[in-house]
Amino acid sequence: MLTARCLCEGVRFEITGKVGPVVYCHCSQCRRASGSAFAANADLRTRYVHWISGRELVQEYESSPGQFRAFCSRCGSPLYSRVDADPATIRVRLGSLDGDPGRRSLAHCWVRSKAPWFEISDELPRFEEAPPRSARIYHITTAAALRAHCADDSYSPPSLAREGFVHCTATRSTLLAVARDLYDDAPPPLLVLEIDPVRLAAELRFEAPAPTPGGGTAHLASSELFPHLYGPLNLSAVVGVGELRRAGSEFAWPDAFDALEMWVA
Ligand SMILES: [Zn+2]
Numbered sequence: 001m002l003t004a005r006c007l008c009e010g011v012r013f014e015i016t017g018k019v020g021p022v023v024y025c026h027c028s029q030c031r032r033a034s035g036s037a038f039a040a041n042a043d044l045r046t047r048y049v050h051w052i053s054g055r056e057l058v059q060e061y062e063s064s065p066g067q068f069r070a071f072c073s074r075c076g077s078p079l080y081s082r083v084d085a086d087p088a089t090i091r092v093r094l095g096s097l098d099g100d101p102g103r104r105s106l107a108h109c110w111v112r113s114k115a116p117w118f119e120i121s122d123e124l125p126r127f128e129e130a131p132p133r134s135a136r137i138y139h140i141t142t143a144a145a146l147r148a149h150c151a152d153d154s155y156s157p158p159s160l161a162r163e164g165f166v167h168c169t170a171t172r173s174t175l176l177a178v179a180r181d182l183y184d185d186a187p188p189p190l191l192v193l194e195i196d197p198v199r200l201a202a203e204l205r206f207e208a209p210a211p212t213p214g215g216g217t218a219h220l221a222s223s224e225l226f227p228h229l230y231g232p233l234n235l236s237a238v239v240g241v242g243e244l245r246r247a248g249s250e251f252a253w254p255d256a257f258d259a260l261e262m263w264v265a
């Protein structure tokens with residue numbers, strides 16, 4: 001079980017559920033509150049927090065109206081932030097954890113407020129402000145492959161064993177280019193799975209595209225990073241399934257997305 005504590009060890013709590021997506025936040029408030037270049041923060045369901053000790057030591061500072069930053073009143077360690085508008089979630093400071101939350105950062109956010117003395121040197125996506133919370137990612141498959149590779153509430157396409165990850169795309173235009181490049185001869189119906197990254201069980205990394213032998217290269221033309229899912233796709237993260245229909249030599253974005261049950265019994 002994951003545990004967390006402040007520097008003086010007066011405040012201790014257990015985390016009894018899965019930690020949510022991690023981002024590195026470069027906003028000026030996180031920089032000041034952490035005394036560092038950025039804060040490593042992860043969403044966490046409030047119901048997963050079980051206090052072991054020191055709850056009375058926790059003080060909150062209202063850094064923006066309705067937004068509170070919690071810290072140990074004895075040693076000053078930042079612990080989490082929370083907003084009044086969303087009492088079901090806190091944003092835990094990963095520096096307080098004892099173990100590995102099993103997540104790696106999805107992105108750098110509030111990069112426009114970045115410290116001038118710090119250079120970002122990794123390949124993670126960068127957002128000028130907050131990352132779009134409703135951002136979706138997409139995966140292409142055929143109806144036959146979807147049915148063949150679903151088991152135990154998760155989908156494990158052959159690429160997972162072969163390449164170590166499930167290919168996804170972050171934008172519609174890139175997805176349509178991938179369909180043209182790699183699925184031109186695929187037996188219809190060709191499907192797009194719409195995925196909510198927040199609900200993913202496996203780790204997601206944004207990486208440079210991996211060219212596929214025999215496939216076209218139109219989808220590699222942009223400098224976009226591709227979301228790669230390092231583990232089976234849990235079906236609870238699939239929020240919709242749409243059918244990519246032919247429009248001449250192109251594919252067209254689905255008119256509608258149905259529930260997954262329409263395609264998988
Ligand atoms: Zn403390």
Ligand SMILES: [Zn+2]
Pocket residue numbers: 025026027028029030031039110
């Ligand atoms: Zn911040």
